[in-house]
Amino acid sequence: MPLITFEDNEKIINEFNNTKTCYPDNQTVHQLFEEVVKVYSQDIAVVYKDRQVSYGELNNRANKLASILRSKGIKADSLVGLIVDKSPEMIIGMLAILKAGGSYVPILPEYPIKRIEEILEDSKISLVLSNQLSINSENFLKREFIDLSLVDNYLESTSNVESISQSTDLAYVMYTSGSTGKPKGVMVEHKSIIRLVFNTNYLDLSSRHKILQTGAITFDASTFEIWGALLHGGTLYLIDQDELLNIQKFKERIYQYKITTLWLTSPFFSQILNNDISVFKDLTNLIVGGDTLNIKHVNFIRLNFPSLKIINGYGPTENTTFSTYFHVDKLVNDNVPIGKPISNSTVYILDSTNSLQPIGIPGELCVGGDG
Template sequence: MKSFIIKKNMSENELTKVLYDFNNTKQDYPNEKTIHQIFEEQVLKTPTAIAAIFGGSSITYKELNHKANQIAVELRKRGISRNTIVGIMLDRSLEMIIGIYAILKAGGAYLPISPENPDKRIEFIVRDSGIDIILTQRKFINRINYNISIINLEDENLYSKKIENMVNINKSQDLIYMIYTSGSTGNPKGVLVKHKSVVNRLNWMQRAYPIESNYTILQKTPFVFDVSVWELFWWSFVGAKVCFMKPGFEKFPQAIISEIEQHKITTMHFVPSMLNAFLNYIENSPDVDKLASLKRIFTSGEALMPSHVNKFRKIVADRHKIALTNLYGPTEATVDVSHYDIPLEENCISVPIGKPIDNTFFYVINNDELQPVGEKGELYISGDCLAQGYFNRSDLTEERFIENPFIKGEKMYKTGDLVRWLPDGNIEYLGRLDYQIKIRGLRIELGEIEAAINNCKEVDDCVVQAVDLTETIPSLIAYIVPKSGFSIDVLKGHLREELPDYMVPNKFVLLDQMPLTSNGKADRKALNNL
């Protein structure tokens, strides 16, 4: 076990502050319950209330529960049990939520797969996860050419028998989902998350920002990113609704506005750069009055800038009372672990990532020393939010989830994020300590792109860099030392087959040789100056 020491010149007072006062987050929550149990309890309370909306269709709590039961029976028949991972690949639709609850009710954990991914990446995820069953929609069936069973959630025959709730076989420590995130050594890695962590996360959200039965949450985040988790389940805690945005339309501000107006959306999420572009669209437009139903917007995924906040104040908050909350968290700590409510009465000059949520503890550590207020260090997270680890990657799990020296028997997750405590107990985000980057909130390991390029045999060496031009210009540059026979078009084709769109570099610079630092590593600074 690695030993951490308290920074030598830290006083007893300072120590108490950063270890206990700022981490005073202990809170009771239904820690024995699973997410599907909470849904089933709500079904008994509000059976005829609308649970989910998609376009012109909707489904009540009772209907959704029944349909999920009908699929769950089929899954149990096919051997799905506690902690079995089941794939689900579809577009936003009512089938999405039916399928997810079916997997949970059967006892399994859902693995969301984006139909927008290239076939090779889908194949990697299917093989790596070892799933035997995938739930999907008719239009994607021919994309699945592996030896696994397929359940078409649009098949009417699946919904013919009357089925009661299944006997619950899960404990709250069981897995609820596995979400793949970019991996620095070449392939994405599956993060395993427990029911308990999601229950704690949503119970906190409901305590901090209570929604009521007449609220509607907009579901627009692709379900392969964990921001979607609160959109997918929070409503079920109180008898509220979720509204699934039509696939592809999240790109259009007119469609977002129309969805908000038509379905009286109260609660939604934006990645900060999307919020900024959306605000530019509605500025000086009467459309801003179509947002009147909104009560709170959450942002996360990348840094929310003071300029975004001030634009929001000027364009929206002056006319409508809409609150803005900034959230932060890695997938390994279940969606979000800190929150900061933006004061909208005054000019904004900085946006911290905020204070830890319920049952979550932060430590700022530099060179194995715990840091006092104001000193920079890496953020370590502990508490009920922690994922079980990475699927089949015990090496990486041990490296990132280490013993917590401050609470015996607990683990803490090493985030790679550079932060510091502010005097009021908020955390200020200062950047990354490695080569992980975010583009429009999407987490990307540059090493994964480099590995995909190096797989091309006409490439001798390569380094990928992210540059900040503007928010809308894609900014991944690949520096390549080619071998004979190299062609940029062939390489691009190869990358489009392996990587999601947002990970394919858009600029390729060919070099005779890679500039190196004195210790023989690629000189990233020199590359930036080319």
């Protein structure tokens, strides 16, 4: 016998989870990027140290590499390894793989060789893009490499490659440790990424946004940072790990680049707040997540910067970065909720038989939708 009343059932399904908005769900990430290039070709897309890459240049270089990948048999749902540090070449590699029709598998160069090999073996990757060719392992070197640092030497056309992908094809496979500690690949489609950054209710993304990438490419927050900027004509800023972990240097970069939008893990947010709250002085949007937020810290920043939009973003890798959001627009007393589902996502509280619980009754969290 279900505990839930008809009224609660209707409210949960048709009111709480009425999140549908129109977004380009039949297009792919690279198609939308190419549309952005038509409008913002001369504008800066990616900044890394003293390098600035325009949208037009980024697109041209990615097209060259995409032609190479297509000639090597990369097609829809082909997996291509991407072993690279933060750099413009990282973005070029991602775009090229998507344009060729494949999906990228991000791997950090500093991973232990054993973990890299486990991921390559599990995903059956035969082709890897990298500028880290010094990794010494027989199994690792059996795979074909393309050196991303040599992209400019290619003679291929800079024209857009004819798209062979659908919005339901894979865009990336991100490996998490899994509950057993064995790497587990989470498969994400183009449509899921697009639902995250288009016509959504937690943030109004536009060409005005300057986003600093704090997440590693193996962490799903980078999906929001990279495509939130590049699919809207905004600017993506990349910094090295040593600058990210040095709060003074981190603050200098935020000021220098006039960053508007920042994503941080909850522990890093607390660490910064304990050291130097002025880091957040000029920000417009701050998204924090990955762990429970400290109430004192949230209230402290709310009092000091009342115009700053603070979002508690929550969601598993399997649901493409964010499932729910809570706008911290006033002081909180008990805890910071994870809030309501983002656009085109659903959230239900279920009992042990996967039936809806009445409103206010605890249970298991079940997330769904286009993510």
